[in-house]
Amino acid sequence: MGDIKLDRLNTYLLSHIKTRGEETKKITDKGFKDLIKEAIYKVSNREREADKKIIEMLKGKASVHETMIALQKAEISMRILLSVRNKLLEAYKEIMHMQF
Amino acid sequence: MAEGIFNRVFNILEKMIGVSRIRHSYIVSNIANLETPRYRPKDVDFKQTLIGILQDQKDIDLRRTDPVHFKLSNSSVPIRLSEDKGKWNGYNWINIDKEISRLIENNLNYRIYVDTLLKKITLIKEVIKEGGR
Amino acid sequence: MNYMDLLKVINSGMYAQRKRIDLIATNLANMETLKTEKGMPYRRKMMIMKSEPMDDFDSILSLEMVKIDEIVEDKTPFKRVYQPSHPYADKDGYVLKPNVDPIVEITNLMISRTAYEANVTAFKITKEMILKALEMGSK
Numbered sequence: 225m226g227d228i229k230l231d232r233l234n235t236y237l238l239s240h241i242k243t244r245g246e247e248t249k250k251i252t253d254k255g256f257k258d259l260i261k262e263a264i265y266k267v268s269n270r271e272r273e274a275d276k277k278i279i280e281m282l283k284g285k286a287s288v289h290e291t292m293i294a295l296q297k298a299e300i301s302m303r304i305l306l307s308v309r310n311k312l313l314e315a316y317k318e319i320m321h322m323q324f
Numbered sequence: 325m326a327e328g329i330f331n332r333v334f335n336i337l338e339k340m341i342g343v344s345r346i347r348h349s350y351i352v353s354n355i356a357n358l359e360t361p362r363y364r365p366k367d368v369d370f371k372q373t374l375i376g377i378l379q380d381q382k383d384i385d386l387r388r389t390d391p392v393h394f395k396l397s398n399s400s401v402p403i404r405l406s407e408d409k410g411k412w413n414g415y416n417w418i419n420i421d422k423e424i425s426r427l428i429e430n431n432l433n434y435r436i437y438v439d440t441l442l443k444k445i446t447l448i449k450e451v452i453k454e455g456g457r
Numbered sequence: 458m459n460y461m462d463l464l465k466v467i468n469s470g471m472y473a474q475r476k477r478i479d480l481i482a483t484n485l486a487n488m489e490t491l492k493t494e495k496g497m498p499y500r501r502k503m504m505i506m507k508s509e510p511m512d513d514f515d516s517i518l519s520l521e522m523v524k525i526d527e528i529v530e531d532k533t534p535f536k537r538v539y540q541p542s543h544p545y546a547d548k549d550g551y552v553l554k555p556n557v558d559p560i561v562e563i564t565n566l567m568i569s570r571t572a573y574e575a576n577v578t579a580f581k582i583t584k585e586m587i588l589k590a591l592e593m594g595s596k
Contacts, residue, residue, distance in 0.1 A: 304329070348463070353521040360523055424575060424578060
């Protein structure tokens with residue numbers, strides 16, 4: 225998939241918000257919902273993986289570095305999600321302030 | 325969504341950390357058995373293992389011994405064992421100087437991998453922070 | 458594979474070496490013991506160690522502890538020293554003495570001590586590695 229660039233994601237999202245029209249709205253809704261759902265799902269997945277690793281480490285089956293890496297991945301995913309959420313909120317506010 | 329962030333280099337570093345951990349456990353076993361009669365030292369062939377990981381080898385190389393597969397964070401790491409059988413010293417095949425120097429060398433490698441990975445993680449987090457501006 | 462198992466292995470190494478040093482000390486202490494309860498001079502004791510895998514299933518992958526297999530008596534014949542005046546001397550004037558050679562014992566002592574220290578080093582390095590791994594969670 226390549227490295228995610230938040231700018232690209234932002235542009236993609238914003239361009240969808242700014243375009244008007246029924247069909248576009250339908251597509252946007254679908255694209256958005258799935259995108260966000262997917263993101264949340266993946267983040268909670270990573271959290272679950274991290275928790276699993278912690279239990280394994282306590283049981284003596286996983287090593288410390290594996291657990292640390294899992295925790296870091298969970299944190300990074302969460303931060304990305306939060307960043308995207310913040311951007312979405314910003315975009316939403318911007319639109320709300322637009323004069324039509 | 326964030327899969328792309330944890331790219332090839334990240335995964336390679338993660339695997340190499342695992343490899344050096346396994347190598348450490350072999351060396352620790354060797355050291356505990358310094359005086360065990362007829363004991364043969366075990367070691368990881370670091371170079372070959374690294375090559376295997378870089379090529380993302382999934383097939384077993386028939387020219388050499390089968391790589392030993394370890395379960396490591398949901399992916400298998402092909403470890404290649406060292407062919408070095410050690411020198412007979414009268415009661416076993418271990419040499420204490422060799423083992424100690426392997427111990428230190430492996431520890432150094434381990435630290436390098438961990439520090440590098442840590443740097444990458446810090447970098448990723450910075451990018452996320454700054455990207456939100 | 459985790460740090461607890463590693464420490465167990467290192468511990469087994471230290472323990473075995475320490476017991477071996479005890480044995481060497483016993484040998485040295487009894488270098489001149491001419492009569493034990495059995496009526497014979499003290500016989501040198503040796504320690505035989507063996508390795509033991511931690512997991513039962515796959516010995517290629519697992520850690521190997523060291524265990525004391527058994528302590529045996531050295532079958533080397535006793536020393537015969539010519540001391541006709543000695544109360545224990547036989548009809549030819551020879552006294553049987555323990556088959557303990559102090560040079561051999563001291564040499565083994567140094568080897569065991571070095572092996573013990575190697576295990577200590579392994580312990581220190583292991584500790585460093587664990588702390589380093591923890592560092593990865595902190596930034």
